[in-house]
Amino acid sequence: MKQQLIRLTEQALGKLVGLQKLTVTELPEVQLERTKDKKHGDFACNIAMVLAKAAGMNPRQIAELVVGALEDNAVISKVEIAGPGFINFFLSEAASRQVVIDVLQQQDQYGLSKVGAGKKVQVEFVSANPTGPLHVGHGRGAAYGSVVSSLLKAVGFDVHREYYVNDAGRQMDILATSVWLRYLEACGEQIPFPSNGYRGGYVQDIAEMLLQQQGDKLLHAASKVFSDIPADEPQGGDKEAHIDALTEKAKTILGEKHYRLVFDIGLNAILSDIRDDLAEFGAEYDQWFSERSLVESGVVETAIEQLKQANVMYQQDGAWWFKSTDFGDEKDRVVIRDNGQPTYFASDIAYHLNKYQRGFDRIIDIWGADHHGYIPRVRAAMDAMQQDISQLNVLLVQFAVLYRGSEKVGMSTRSGEFVTLRELRDEVGKDAARFFYVLRSADQHMDFDLELAKSQSNDNPVYYVQYAHARVCSVFRQLQERGGEWTPESGQQNLQLLTQPQEQDLFTMLSRYPEVLELAALNHAPHLLAHYLMDLARDFHTYYNAHHFIVDEAELSQARLCLVAAVRQVIANGLAVLGVSAPESM
RNA sequence: GCGCCUGUAGCUCAGUUGGAUAGAGUGUCAGUUUCCGAAGCUGAAGGUCACAGGUUCGAUUCCUGUCAGGCGCGCCA
Known part of the structure; x- marks a missing residue:
């Protein structure tokens, strides 16, 4: 209907220009909008005001001309000129x-x-680290991402929904270490649990499972595990150095095969929990993309090689840096640490390059707002590899600040004190939770009152x-x-x-x-x-x-x-x- | 300090990409059911669109500055 009226208006304008009643070099796009007030008809057009300056006429005069030039048709019952020069269209009863x-x-x-027909778009959302269950913050991303996907599908795009699984990297090592330590505890060892480990109860559950599956095959004395380990934070040491040393020790004591066993049981348990959780929440995916697969297939290495050949990498302090400042970033970024380990950024470069190579016309990343500082470096890397960065669209979802009544609820995965998405679903139900999440624009901070959401009130x-x-x-x-x-x-x-x-x-x-x-x-x-x-x-x-x-x-x-x-x-x-x-x- | 997001009714939020008299829910108050579901409907009250400039026919919307809040600024992810 709207399009029909726009075409009619365009025709009228064309006719006027042809008859030289209107002298403009270029016709702007005709904009038609729904009226707020019924007295102004169904649709209003501001074209007369837009053209006034270029045509050197007053808007109402132009409006008169346009209205006079409109062809007869069945959809319009009345046209009025109002205010400073609006053209108000009233639809015929049959048309409405x-x-x-x-x-x-x-x-x-x-x-x-x-x-959107004929265009392939990839939407990546949630992509939370599989180090623990999803919490209500992830819920907002899940609701937003799945609805954005559905919307794009509804207007014709070929949509591919994807979850990027961070199954490589330091956080996962910390999880594996946490699982193993809880396992040792379950075997009867006395463990000073690291302050930077994952403390949630689910880690103990996984450790229990590990014990049932493997018996005491992975048991080593706590004294042996903790010998030569630098002090933890409460003892005046550095918590990061402490946990990293424990991870290294786990790898040496267990050996690659057994370490991988511990690692994978944690990863698989949590990942399958996340899959079920999202599926029950109505967030469906076409693909779960593994970071580890990128690393192990050498794609990360290839991508870094490509950057080196583009001459945008340099070595300093034993690490490899990407010159992202050449592409608008604030500072250069480390891609390979001095210990030879690639950073998270390295696999993300490879992942995004891979997205481009798969031939998507548009790539949409939905991230939590805390990752916004990360956008310039990803764009920089794609730019450096001569990809069209206008195809890459990062959408940020602002935080939902949790309240219980009027009391603010803190959130930290590490400490284990958080409200999970599953708890929320159990109490409010999928429908209410999804609707609630999606009611506000994503770039808006959101006060999520659990009491309110949980109450079955009107x-x-x-x-x-x-x-x-x-x-x-x-x-x-x-x-x-x-x-x-x-x-x-x-x-x-x-x-x-x-x-x-x-x-x-x-x-x-x-x-x-x-x-x-x-x-x-x-x-x-x-x-x-x-x-x-x-x-x-x-x-x-x-x-x-x-x-x-x-x-x-x-x-x-x-x-x-x-x-x-x-x-x-x-x-x-x-x-x-x-x-x-x-x-x-x- | 720098960057990003935000500031609209008591509270939670919309505002059609710059349009006409700034809206909804909730809360408050007053009505409403011999009639298809009252989780409903009708009405009232409630505003310096944070503040100050600028751009133009016209600004809640765009630009600049100030103030306030959130987030980010690692060889973490």
């Missing part, structure tokens, strides 16, 4: 009620578009939307109980009977859905869809309270049933994109 027929015909396809807007859907279902159940029947064909032939203001409002609201979907997708802004659904639900509830749908006049009744069926369809479509269920009763 057409949406009901469209929705009922297209069903779950209604609203989908093809703006404060949670998801119920409001779901209730609208259930209510329509209830109407059709009621119809059946009364022995009535819905005949869509007859209803669609009588839509002209829907003249109530609430009915007109719903026409407008329903026809906005495709626009909202596209806007939300292209702006990576799921909250626009969530807010739209609340607005649609509100308009429906208002209608419901003002009029009965099952009435004696058969034609009117059928027409109204068509309208509310269309409302139900659009709510279901929108909720499906958000990954929230649309219950038939609640």
Whole structure:
């Protein structure tokens, strides 16, 4: 509909330029927007004001010309010039009620578009280290990432969702060490548990599992393990040096094969927990990409070699540095440490290069806001390797600050004091949690009150939307109980009977859905869809309270049933994109 | 100190990429059910859009500065 009006306006402008009634060198893009106020019609166009300067005429004059040049058509019933020079379009009744027929015909396809057709886009999200269960902070990224993916899919993109598994690197070594130490404890050894180790109870569970599987095969005396280990922080030492030394000791005492055994049992236990957690939360993935596979297949090495050949690497203090300052970063970055170990950055360079090589038109990384300082160096590396960095899009999700009532809740994976995503789901349910997360724009700090989210109160807007859907279902159940029947064909032939203001409002609201979907997708802004659904639900509830749908006049009744069926369809479509269920009763 | 994000109703947040009289939920107050689900609906009150300049037909939106909050600034990930 919107596109149709834009085309009409463009035609009118073209005609005016052709007749030299309007003298401009270049025509700007015609912008049409929904009006806030019904008095201003359905759509407003500001083209006259935009052109005023270039054409050397006053806006209202231009508007007059444009309106005069509009071709006859069936969709516009009235055009007005208002304010400083707005052109206000009023849709014809036939055009505005057409949406009901469209929705009922297209069903779950209604609203989908093809703006992204033929383009491959990769979306990477969550990618939390498999060193512990997901917490509520990851939940926001999971909800956001999965909905952004669905939105892009809905507007035609070929979407590939991916989780980058950090199964290599120091943090994983620390996890493996923590598991082993807990295992030794379970075998009866007295262990001063390192302050920088992973202290969560799940580590003990994994250690227990290890003990059951392997017996005391991996048992070594604590005195042997802790000999020649530098002091931990509480004893006045350095906690990092302490844990690193313990890791080294674990590797030497256990040997590569047994160390890997400990490492893998931890990795697999936690990773499968994360997979289940995300699947139950409705965050689906097409691929789980292993960092270790990059390292072991030599891809990381190749990427670094490529940087060296591009002459953007240098050696200093025994380490290899990437000259990221040449590409806009604040300082140069270490890629290979003086001990020969590649940094996290090294595998990330390889991973991103790999993304490009897989031929995606757009690459979307969804990261927590605390990683924002990391963006310039990744872009720099891709730039240095002559990749098109405009294809790389990093979206930041701001932190959710947790509250319990009015009390702030601290979060740290290491200390083990955190609220897990699973706990949240158990208490609020998937639907409420997802909707709650996605209600705010991602770049907005979010106060997440656990008490509020956990309470099954009406404060949670998801119920409001779901209730609208259930209510329509209830109407059709009621119809059946009364022995009535819905005949869509007859209803669609009588839509002209829907003249109530609430009915007109719903026409407008329903026809906005495709626009909202596209806007939300292209702006990576799921909250626009969530807010739209609340607005649609509100308009429906208002209608419901003002009029009965099952009435004696058969034609009117059928027409109204068509309208509310269309409302139900659009709510279901929108909720499906958000990954929230649309219950038939609640 | 530098960089990124943010500042809108008592609280939590929207604001259609610069448009017309700045909106919703919640909370407060007042109404509403012989009638398809009251998890609903109707109305009232509530604002110096942090502050000061600038850009133009027009600024909550863009630019500059100030103030306030969050995050980042490792050979951690």
